Amino acid sequence: MLELTGLTAGYHGGTVLHGLDLSVSAGTVHAVVGHNGAGKTTLVHTVAGLISPSSGSVRLDGREVTGQPAHRIARAGIGLVPQGRRVFAGLTVDEHLRLSYRPPRRGDKDRPSVWTPARVTELLPRLGERRGNRGADLSGGEQQMLALARALLGSPRVLLL
Structure with a gap:
């Protein structure tokens, strides 16, 4: 499903990843662990x-x-839940959900939308309770739930957390 081959990347001319190979099969969960500066981010x-x-x-x-x-x-099909949440302070939870939802389009047979705003709020009921609240008014945990919900609403095949 996700295949990285010889991946080399870094910042400002410096190399952080050196020829990384990684294979992730469908339906599996993987964790990348390491000390600060190891290249996880x-x-x-x-x-x-x-x-x-x-x-x-x-x-x-x-x-x-x-x-x-x-x-x-x-x-x-690659979804990302960003570190630091990156919630829009002035948008309500409902606005975040509506903007993030990607319904299936014609010809999108291989990526049916399994995540809808209703399903996300069923999984994360606190978001449903806070639908009218702005991002700035949410607790850190609620903001993290919202960041996860936004990523899920793209119905990704791979979810990076």
Whole structure:
């Protein structure tokens, strides 16, 4: 499902990931662990398209997504729950959910939308209770739930947390 081959990436001319190979099968859960500065965030950001790799390949279901913009990688099926939540302070929970929901489109047979705003609030009922509240009014935990809900509403095949 997700295949990284020879992935090399970094920041400002410095290399953090050195020829990384990783394969993640459908229906599995994987954790990347390491000390501060080991490259965990760089890995996640490179897979999600926030950092362009200097070499190597990122493939999702056999389809090359390397170096594509983050929005195209998200549409291809890779969802990201960002560190630090990145909730829009002035938008309500309901507005976040409506903006994040990606209903299936014609020709989208391989990516049916399994996550709807109703299903997300069923999974995370506190968000349903706070639908009218703005992002700035949510607790840190509620903001994290909202960040997760936003990622799920894209019905990703791979979810990066």
